[in-house]
Amino acid sequence: MTRHPLAAGLMASHPLDRLNTPSPAISGTDVIARVNRRTGLSLLATLITIALPGAANAHDFSIGDIRIGHPWTRATPGGAKVAGGYITIENTGAKPDRLIGGTMEVASRVELHEMSVTDGIMRMRELPAGVSVPAGGRVEMKPGGYHIMFLDLRRPLKQGEKVTGTLVFENAGRVDIEFQVDAMGSPGVPGGHPH
Amino acid sequence: MNMLKLIRYGAWAIVAAIVFVAGALALGWWQVDGPGRVGVSAGGMEIKGLPQIGGPFTLIDHRVDHRGKTVTERDFLGRPTLVFFGFTHCPEVCPTTLFEITTRLQKLGAGADSLQVLFITTDPERDTPEQMALYLQSFDPRIIGLSGTREQVDAAVLAYKAYAKRIPTEDGGYTMDHTASVFLMDRNGRFAGLIDYHEQEAPALAKMRRLLAR
Numbered sequence: 001m002t003r004h005p006l007a008a009g010l011m012a013s014h015p016l017d018r019l020n021t022p023s024p025a026i027s028g029t030d031v032i033a034r035v036n037r038r039t040g041l042s043l044l045a046t047l048i049t050i051a052l053p054g055a056a057n058a059h060d061f062s063i064g065d066i067r068i069g070h071p072w073t074r075a076t077p078g079g080a081k082v083a084g085g086y087i088t089i090e091n092t093g094a095k096p097d098r099l100i101g102g103t104m105e106v107a108s109r110v111e112l113h114e115m116s117v118t119d120g121i122m123r124m125r126e127l128p129a130g131v132s133v134p135a136g137g138r139v140e141m142k143p144g145g146y147h148i149m150f151l152d153l154r155r156p157l158k159q160g161e162k163v164t165g166t167l168v169f170e171n172a173g174r175v176d177i178e179f180q181v182d183a184m185g186s187p188g189v190p191g192g193h194p195h
Numbered sequence: 196m197n198m199l200k201l202i203r204y205g206a207w208a209i210v211a212a213i214v215f216v217a218g219a220l221a222l223g224w225w226q227v228d229g230p231g232r233v234g235v236s237a238g239g240m241e242i243k244g245l246p247q248i249g250g251p252f253t254l255i256d257h258r259v260d261h262r263g264k265t266v267t268e269r270d271f272l273g274r275p276t277l278v279f280f281g282f283t284h285c286p287e288v289c290p291t292t293l294f295e296i297t298t299r300l301q302k303l304g305a306g307a308d309s310l311q312v313l314f315i316t317t318d319p320e321r322d323t324p325e326q327m328a329l330y331l332q333s334f335d336p337r338i339i340g341l342s343g344t345r346e347q348v349d350a351a352v353l354a355y356k357a358y359a360k361r362i363p364t365e366d367g368g369y370t371m372d373h374t375a376s377v378f379l380m381d382r383n384g385r386f387a388g389l390i391d392y393h394e395q396e397a398p399a400l401a402k403m404r405r406l407l408a409r
Contacts, residue, residue: 074290076290077283077290077293077330077331077332077333077334078329078330078332078333079283079326079329079330080283080290080330081283081284082284082285082286083286084286084287109366111364111366113286115286115287115288117288117375117392117393120374120375120376120389120391120392121358121372121373121374121375122285122287122288122372122373122374122375122392123362123372124286124362124370124372125362126364126365128365143287143291144287147286147287149286150286151368184290184291184294184333185290185291185294185295185298
């Protein structure tokens with residue numbers, strides 16, 4: 001974080017402040033009170049706009065040389081027994097590593113899968129060797145490719161909640177993570193398309 | 196003498212080659228643009244010669260108020276229909292497709308009320324009537340869950356020239372590979388096209404509107 005949100009908020013002046021110049025009938029103290037209220041409101045708005053992307057940035061986890069970015073999944077239909085979790089993995093180290101498994105609080109098992117839709121046919125395969133992340137490399141697990149498969153869901157996943165679990169890397173070891181549950185059919189990337 | 200013979204054979208060979216090429220051209224014209232063409236009818240509107248997709252099936256209706264009633268393709272004639280093969284143990288394609296159909300039906304509004312959507316499970320062993328009913332509660336009520344015996348489901352998959360295959364997993368379980376496209380069937384039960392899984396929103400909606408207008 002380069003700017004302190006409070007400082008940014010105080011510096012921001014609302015464009016409407018200049019348009020709504022107080023009428024002559026209002027006393028000086030009134031004006032100050034009004035300006036203060038307005039500054040307070042714009043400060044609040046600024047804080048919110050800064051806090052939102054900040055929350056997304058904060059949704060990162062790391063263990064050793066492995067950085068895990070924005071774990072997310074989707075709300076599931078009623079009775080669904082499976083869900084797919086998505087993350088980005090960055091290996092900042094000099095040695096390759098490999099995501100080999102994990103656990104989820106809401107699922108009895110976790111597997112690593114790759115899916116594809118080719119010539120109109122959806123195929124899904126387990127990745128028994130896991131997902132390798134080259135030294136200094138980055139792997140994106142996203143819809144239409146790799147996913148962390150949650151099996152035997154104990155309950156449906158609801159939009160807006162967070163579900164906890166762990167991921168296990170061959171070298172870096174085990175790390176606790178939290179998946180954000182997005183809407184069903186969510187593309188995951190802002191402004192993107194699920195496909 | 197020998198030279199003359201050689202020239203004569205050569206000449207005949209050239210004639211044969213010309214005749215062959217001319218014949219091939221004529222045959223090609225006849226099949227593509229000539230009277231032997233398939234694909235476009237006299238009116239130029241209706242596409243013929245499409246693969247025979249869709250056909251007789253016997254399945255079980257899993258809607259709550261239809262409790263296990265046996266249905267055939269004839270029960271769905273008279274209204275345009277979308278057909279999608281899937282299964283509920285499906286992490287991405289099936290919920291996404293059903294969700295997209297749900298939002299597209301909403302976008303089409305009352306104009307889509309005549310449209311019926313069939314979600315045919317390729318996994319009748321796990322997709323029990325209760326499971327199908329529960330699963331489909333999360334989507335548009337116009338989506339009808341159909342299942343059947345393994346034989347009935349396989350026959351429906353075959354009728355739609357679709358694909359479904361059980362793939363064993365290491366833990367002794369299995370997953371299903373299956374056709375991820377949505378079949379568009381007109382009110383007479385004739386194949387009218389596909390919505391691909393990767394189809395963008397605008398063309399998908401246009402295809403549904405065109406199907407409703409047929």
